[in-house]
Amino acid sequence: MNTQHSNVHVPVALPPWRVILQVLRYILRSIADLPLILNQLEKILATQQELVNTLNQVNTTLQSVSSELDKVAAESQTSLQKITELETIINQGGNTSPEVDAALQAVKTSVQSVADKVTAVDTLIPDVPVGPDTSALQGQPNQSTK
Numbered sequence: 001m002n003t004q005h006s007n008v009h010v011p012v013a014l015p016p017w018r019v020i021l022q023v024l025r026y027i028l029r030s031i032a033d034l035p036l037i038l039n040q041l042e043k044i045l046a047t048q049q050e051l052v053n054t055l056n057q058v059n060t061t062l063q064s065v066s067s068e069l070d071k072v073a074a075e076s077q078t079s080l081q082k083i084t085e086l087e088t089i090i091n092q093g094g095n096t097s098p099e100v101d102a103a104l105q106a107v108k109t110s111v112q113s114v115a116d117k118v119t120a121v122d123t124l125i126p127d128v129p130v131g132p133d134t135s136a137l138q139g140q141p142n143q144s145t146k
Contacts, residue, residue, distance in 0.1 A: 066125050069118050076115035083108050 014022075087104060090096055 062125060066122075069122055069125070073115065073118040073122065076111055076118060079111045080108075080115060083111060 083104070087108070090100065090104065
């Protein structure tokens with residue numbers, strides 16, 4: 001007969017009062033950790049709200065800059081048209097000095113440069129600004145993932 005003891009652990013059914021006691025201990029430990037958990041949750045939500053506020057401010061600034069760029073673009077186009085009209089009038093008037101020709105070309109080049117820069121910046125900014133998704137902070141499902 002083999003009298004060696006085995007290291008195999010055989011589960012033993014616990015009496016119901018012991019199971020209840022273990023559950024109560026788990027609940028009490030969880031309750032003790034609740035203030036820490038709530039504190040961490042408040043920090044996370046506060047940080048997310050700060051991020052939403054910052055993103056909203058950035059979006060407002062971008063909208064303002066976009067409006068200003070639209071204004072500059074329109075003024076640049078108007079200036080280019082006026083320069084073309086001025087160039088036509090000067091050409092109809094006859095001979096102009098090289099200084100007038102150079103000054104007119106310099107103005108024309110400057111206005112075209114501004115128009116080109118406005119166009120370049122305008123292509124970098126979306127036409128319809130996209131606001132941040134704040135539905136998670138409001139307890140609503142995120143609509144953009146559906």
